[in-house]
Amino acid sequence: xxxxxxxxxxxxxxxxxxxxxxxxxxxxxxxxxxxxxxxxxxxxxxxxxxxxxxxxxxxxxxxxxxxxxxxxxxxxxxxxxxxxxxxxxxxxxxxxxxxxxxxxxxxxxxxxxxxxxxxxxxxxxxxxxxxxxxxxxxxxxxxxxxxxxxxxxxxxxxxxxxxxxxxxxxxxxxxxxxxxxxxxxxxxxxxxxxxxxxxxxxxxxxxxxxxxxxxxxxxxxxxxxxxxxxxxxxxxxxxxxxxxxxxxxxxxxxxxxxxxxxxxxxxxxxxxxxxxxxxxxxxxxxxxxxxxxxxxxxxxxxxxxxxx
Amino acid sequence: xxxxxxxxxxxxxxxxxxxxxxxxxxxxxxxxxxxxxxxxxxxxxxxxxxxxxxxxxxxxxxxxxxxxxxxxxxxxxxxxxxxxxxxxxxxxxxxxxxxxxxxxxxxxxxxxxxxxxxxxxxxxxxxxxxxxxxxxxxxxxxxxxxxxxxxxxxxxxxxxxxxxxxxxxxxxxxxxxxxxxxxxxxxxxxxxxxxxxxxxxxxxxxxxxxxxxxxxxxxxxxxxxxxxxxxxxxxxxxxxxxxxxxxxxxxxxxxxxxxxxxxxxxxxxxxxxxxxxxxxxxxxxxxxxxxxxxxxxxxxxxxxxxxxxxxxxxxxxx
Numbered sequence: 001x002x003x004x005x006x007x008x009x010x011x012x013x014x015x016x017x018x019x020x021x022x023x024x025x026x027x028x029x030x031x032x033x034x035x036x037x038x039x040x041x042x043x044x045x046x047x048x049x050x051x052x053x054x055x056x057x058x059x060x061x062x063x064x065x066x067x068x069x070x071x072x073x074x075x076x077x078x079x080x081x082x083x084x085x086x087x088x089x090x091x092x093x094x095x096x097x098x099x100x101x102x103x104x105x106x107x108x109x110x111x112x113x114x115x116x117x118x119x120x121x122x123x124x125x126x127x128x129x130x131x132x133x134x135x136x137x138x139x140x141x142x143x144x145x146x147x148x149x150x151x152x153x154x155x156x157x158x159x160x161x162x163x164x165x166x167x168x169x170x171x172x173x174x175x176x177x178x179x180x181x182x183x184x185x186x187x188x189x190x191x192x193x194x195x196x197x198x199x200x201x202x203x204x205x206x207x208x209x210x211x212x213x214x215x216x217x218x219x220x221x222x223x224x225x226x227x228x229x230x231x232x233x234x235x236x237x238x239x240x241x242x243x244x245x246x247x248x249x250x251x252x253x254x255x256x257x258x259x260x261x262x263x264x265x266x267x268x269x270x271x272x273x274x275x276x277x278x279x280x281x282x283x284x285x286x287x288x289x290x291x292x293x294x295x296x297x298x299x300x301x302x303x304x305x306x307x308x
Numbered sequence: 309x310x311x312x313x314x315x316x317x318x319x320x321x322x323x324x325x326x327x328x329x330x331x332x333x334x335x336x337x338x339x340x341x342x343x344x345x346x347x348x349x350x351x352x353x354x355x356x357x358x359x360x361x362x363x364x365x366x367x368x369x370x371x372x373x374x375x376x377x378x379x380x381x382x383x384x385x386x387x388x389x390x391x392x393x394x395x396x397x398x399x400x401x402x403x404x405x406x407x408x409x410x411x412x413x414x415x416x417x418x419x420x421x422x423x424x425x426x427x428x429x430x431x432x433x434x435x436x437x438x439x440x441x442x443x444x445x446x447x448x449x450x451x452x453x454x455x456x457x458x459x460x461x462x463x464x465x466x467x468x469x470x471x472x473x474x475x476x477x478x479x480x481x482x483x484x485x486x487x488x489x490x491x492x493x494x495x496x497x498x499x500x501x502x503x504x505x506x507x508x509x510x511x512x513x514x515x516x517x518x519x520x521x522x523x524x525x526x527x528x529x530x531x532x533x534x535x536x537x538x539x540x541x542x543x544x545x546x547x548x549x550x551x552x553x554x555x556x557x558x559x560x561x562x563x564x565x566x567x568x569x570x571x572x573x574x575x576x577x578x579x580x581x582x583x584x585x586x587x588x589x590x591x592x593x594x595x596x597x598x599x600x601x602x603x604x605x606x607x608x609x610x611x612x613x614x615x616x617x618x619x620x621x622x623x624x625x626x
Contacts, residue, residue, distance in 0.1 A: 023466065029478045141552065145559075146601060153586055280466060283466070283470075
């Protein structure tokens, strides 16, 4: 087990350097001069320009710049945005917002998919099961921004149940509408996983044994069926949590949520190199760690799985 | 598949070579054509109504992309009258007008070309890279496998919409179907590579591969003519689903404002334009969204049906 974790963490090292190098190279290729952008509309003198350029090592070749950047990262310094804030401060402000959104969305997805998936499996082949599958297909194929707009139009503009955008007020209670949309966009896959998993478990010997022992359905279902069916849904939801932490850009953009995705997107439009690279670096670390946790979860939930 | 439809199987136990003509084999099919994964899958698919429905949708969208004037004679750009701003349906304009007074139906018809071409090209690029990387990693193993798998992990760990946004910003001057497809396909191949690698690892163990080696075939020749053809089934499924993903990604990037510029027509762009008048004219947002969703739905259904048809286990339990 420990050896497995160690090997996985060692494998992270090349992935970390590879992805930061890749994103750094892409930002390096971005058009526009970041130093000129720093000065705004007033053009600076050549001497000042050269000084600032040297201060940020921008006169150095690409790999040397990358080296200095990595040096900063390992000392906990992510650089500064064009508006002069440190990237660390921006992350500290935006990551909790995205975290709240992700937790809510995953909670909704998880509960809904377990309930509906189980009911659907128990009623396999009946009308309600077919309706469920069709609805899940529609959720699966509707792009997230379309879902966002429909939710915004129906529930915020027409019915007035929620505010159309989130903005500065972004506590738990303010994030319901985007969280529901995100949860529903992930719901379809989880629900189908749950349905398939319950169907598989219902055919297992231990379920037949439980029934033949005379146990009532309300005892067999939660203890013998659900507990064994939850594993794929839990791991899928955990993976989705990692995806949401880094990839809720579109939802955050439409609902104007000041989370990491939205901030990164705005930074990209402004060609803010340091912000982009640092955010993506943090994303890669988060994403990879969540995936490691997911792989370890398998073993925790299913004792039959052994790590070698 | 119903039990009776399965080809008859007669097991002949090898005892001794009494009669020379009889091949000493175990479990031979003696009647009907030899079974084959693709033929079985086709047999299964063609009697599923959903398969034909999705094929019909794909065919209509394809026809729209290739020959838009077959569906509408209204120009999507040149006949826009501000007098028609956000207007409702009229004879000849079944879906009404956009904020700029353009015909919504005509714009949807002409937008199909962008969606399909980016979807197709990004799928070819993504599946192509994924196939080569996965096949080399799975077949040759060793240090090449470690290297290619880590490269795959790098691309897997970068959220691909964000990566595509950055790529499209870098290539801001060259936004066209090719760069867009490269941005999408170039970051979406990692999952394909993983599946192909796993499939190659499985096929590599097969006896016919050992037989080919024994016959003296070269390693690369065995890969291309024996291993790859037997590992293509999951790739077909993934490619169909990637088509749906590519169409969504194109619409998303265009919606975010980093898509193709100029007067390229795209559903994502129509949705993006319509969001400004969402409060007063929701329909100019709803119609292109429906077109987008139905197209994606068709490809997802196709992918799932093909996957079920290719998987004998799923076929048995259905």
